[in-house]
Amino acid sequence: MLTALQTCFAACGRTLSLTSLSYGPDASRDPARANEVNVGGTETLIAVMAGAGRAMSLLVSGSAEVYGRPRPEDLPLTETAATMPTHAYGRSKLAQERAALGAAADHQIPVAVTRSFNHTGPGQRAEFVAPALARRVLDARDRRTPGIRVGNVDVVRDFSDVRDVVRAYRLLLEGLANGAIGPAVVANVATGRGVTIRWILEVLCRLAGVDAEPIIDPALVRPDDPAEIIGDPSHLQRLTGWAPAIDLERTLADLLEDVESSRANDASEFRRPRSTA
Numbered sequence: 001m002l003t004a005l006q007t008c009f010a011a012c013g014r015t016l017s018l019t020s021l022s023y024g025p026d027a028s029r030d031p032a033r034a035n036e037v038n039v040g041g042t043e044t045l046i047a048v049m050a051g052a053g054r055a056m057s058l059l060v061s062g063s064a065e066v067y068g069r070p071r072p073e074d075l076p077l078t079e080t081a082a083t084m085p086t087h088a089y090g091r092s093k094l095a096q097e098r099a100a101l102g103a104a105a106d107h108q109i110p111v112a113v114t115r116s117f118n119h120t121g122p123g124q125r126a127e128f129v130a131p132a133l134a135r136r137v138l139d140a141r142d143r144r145t146p147g148i149r150v151g152n153v154d155v156v157r158d159f160s161d162v163r164d165v166v167r168a169y170r171l172l173l174e175g176l177a178n179g180a181i182g183p184a185v186v187a188n189v190a191t192g193r194g195v196t197i198r199w200i201l202e203v204l205c206r207l208a209g210v211d212a213e214p215i216i217d218p219a220l221v222r223p224d225d226p227a228e229i230i231g232d233p234s235h236l237q238r239l240t241g242w243a244p245a246i247d248l249e250r251t252l253a254d255l256l257e258d259v260e261s262s263r264a265n266d267a268s269e270f271r272r273p274r275s276t277a
Helices: 002-010 024-029 031-050 088-107 129-143 162-178 197-208 234-240 248-271
Strands: 014-017 057-063 111-116 147-150 184-189 213-216
Touching: 031 057, 031 088, 057 088, 057 162, 088 111, 088 184, 111 162, 129 147, 129 197, 129 248, 147 197, 162 184, 162 234, 184 234, 197 248
Parallel strands: 014 057, 057 111, 111 184, 147 213
Antiparallel strands: none
């Protein structure tokens, strides 16, 4: 496996690492596994890169969860804000970030670590908040139910379109490769603007033609959710010229279409006759 990776890396000069248990509750259920994947996987990747026999650069997709519960006076968060993660996922991502910067320095590999804030778009895992709400909105439309189960709808989060986030990653990798930035960079990927989860729900309802009220489900409420998390993208913008290009309402429209298509495919698969052979 490692030999195959080294052969692959020998043919390329840039690597984007998405090595991660990316869903917080998964990390909370198995913190040891989160560290094994997020930290150990990153260290292994860098060791393999170091043995590939050519100059390479690396981007590690990190998380704003490393900031933990920010103080209101620290918003929007810059890269100099205190890192005090409160959950297993955030702790594993901070350890991943430090491991990446340390190992890359040891092997003289230019590295950028992002602190990516909330992002969404077509194809996102159904458990995340925006696609979960989209699915519930469509269920409410189809079943003509007057309410939609929600958790903490009045918290404020900084949401980007996943396609804008990928573009930020590309720009950072290109800057590392051509020497314009680096050799070690930590950068927020954020919009600098916050929206409530209630606003996201309202937009999804309007797009789907649904008139339904949010109904608080205690099972979906996270009692320790920070009231507001917003990032400052200024450092990323100075490094790369990046700015978000996709309006969040368009993101939600594309997400809703994707979730609807996924539901239709699921229904078609369910109705397909099973072979008895």
